[in-house]
Amino acid sequence: MDVIQALEEALNKNSILSSEEACRPYECDGLSAYRQKPLAVALPEDIDEVKQVLKICKAHDTPVITRGSGTGLAGGTLPLENSVILGLSKLNKIIHVDPLQRTAIVQPGVRNIQVSDAAAKYNLYYAPDPSSQVACSIGGNVAENSGGVHCLKYGLTVHNVTSLTVLDMNGETIIFDEKDDGIDLLALLNGSEGLLGVIVEIKLKLIPKPEAAQLVMAAFNSVKACADAVTNVLKQGIVPAGLEMMDKFSIQAAEDFAQVGYPVDAAALLLCEVDGSHDQVKVDAKRVADILTENGAYEIRVSQNEKERIELWQGRKNAFPAVGRYSPDYYCMDGTIPRSRLAYVLEEIDHLSEKYGLKVANVFHAGDGNLHPLIMYDANKPGELEETEKFGQEILKLCVDVGGTITGEHGVGVEKLDSMCHQYPEAELEIFHGIKAVFDNSGLLNPGKAIPTLHRCAELSHMHVHNNQLPHPELERF
């Protein structure tokens, strides 16, 4: 009996997809440039069925790729030809919301926004808000340690998860809880991209909705002035709930799309939101506006009511689709850099843009240094995707070179495997592979993602060349 037959026998037949047509939606995730039909897709309805899928795949030595809503941007759930996609979208129940304890226990297929919706009647919400929050699943959020526009103040997924129930490849249950003693395995599971276990239940922190929020919009004549202004806001002890910066091209695109009155002549636009108690917000909004003015903002708007605040956000929130209108395809990058190097990095990206002949729009989570350059290309032009990828890799290399990282919140997936070679030397990569083997000795959980093999890195010429020594001299080269 092959693995598909075994799965069909164990689960409801409708829960196993294997035809070309039925599998098509699972060929890719949010990184649609990469596609592969899996052997089959299993859509279990409860934890027992998930266990059965794992046991069957283990017995058939078949790789398992766990998938939530498929909104990931790094190809983390790209199928392998011989793999089973373990889709957890039917595990979509909010098991319990405890308003007094301010926690929610949810299944992995629950969408991010559903948690906040369920908590709203208690005046609570779930803080991490990736821009895909209407669609992305909590299980996927944990796997990627997703962020959002509010994470400078409210943290990433890892800061808001208090317990995880995980299955290993044998279908055995392991619970990781913040109350556990010793090393922090709960932290390790966050952002592990489906390589260490299958998350089947999650306990989340809920926090009270802020009493008030106000948005300050400021226009600057230069990127540098804008970055310096951000620096001074943070230096003076204000931690804004949101701090978003856009470059000239993004401002224009967002304004054309949303028509919210962004100053299209500005070189850089800053959106700074403060939240908290009414008293605190009043004080902070004024201080922010003053600091930004002192630092060269030539136009300032402060939202005077909720309607205005939400409207001002609309441009930024739609920046990606807005940019998308200018180009058949765009490629979203996710590097993180020290804020002090922003002006330099944007200048270098401009040079690269000229070199490759591809336009770029930049949006920047200025509070935490997370840069999202959007490279515009046309997939129908032969070779343009490849050029775009090269361009993207050069941007990530630039991020590492200024002391940053190749991914702030999207994850490595398949997309950034080569860039990982630039960020991490051999010993660290060995440790990563060691950790993987401890959790998944069979190597069947999402193999080939997140951590590049040492051979892959050795084959790349842009590896660390230290003291003129060839990296990985012990490895064969093909």
Add this chain to the structure above:
Amino acid sequence: MSMQSSISHYSDQIKQAVVDKQLLQIAGNQSKVPVDDDAQLLSISDHSGIVSYDPAELVVTVKAGTKLSELSAVLAENNQMLGFEPPEYGNSTIGGTYACSLTGPSRPFRGGLRDFVLGTQLIDGQGREMRFGGKMLKNVAGYDVSRMLCGSKGSLALVTELSLKVLPLLEEKTYCIPMPEGEAILLMNKMQGTSLPLTGCAYFEGQFYYRVAGEHPTQDNRVEVSACSNAVWKTLNPFQPTLAPGEKLWRLDVESTNPAIENTIAVGMGGTRRWVASKNKPNHPYVTLWQSRFAPRNNDKPCVQKIKAGLKEVFDPHHIFKDL
């Protein structure tokens, strides 16, 4: 000694220990854990000082042997602080605090120590120098080894440097209301569901204490509420009560709404931390005997024990670092 040479010195010492099959116990200023006779001391207390600090980036990088008091003073000069309120046991180092994953009363509100860790430089049990994470507030490249090692008590690697997120220093005010423990637990949970900017909630000696940061509505206009000193948070962190003969101090980690537990002498961290003074071990899943501070609970389920044993092989295959 330059940073690099001092790092190589540690690395050499570890490599030599592998050759000699010599067990090493990593320690800072030994403010929390004494060094046992069965191990050779590997001290990081001389590896001290701030490596880099740009207040506007909200990140400090510091050598592991740096005293908490020294680090906090430098941050305070820039109106910043460590957000996790580490307990001061006397010359405590940041490295030791990280190794024991110690956090103060603000944990439910601002996060625990692990929530502020961004990156580490370390030497593994083979003497290999490595870096994990970085200085970025957001970084999801590779497994989060820097956070994972919080609480590893020197059993997996010698952590030589840490990058931590820092927060603005805030003006805080403490208020108290006399009430029984059970009522205090209920009230602190209710208050944490409101938009009051809380940074601490505790129950101690018949009083419910809460701490508020920044602008907030006047609290002491109600008869039962009094303003009181911020000192109570130092009493509770580190909590070092005088016990009756034969009694032991137990640290319990519970859900914030857990009802009052017998023999509790203090409730901290918004209700999630209970301190119990009793002869016998309280019947509870997450209990640590705090007498021998930082003694492991050793109550991991077999599957978790297996993972921890596996990670030991990855980081310290020759078992050079003493397990605490």
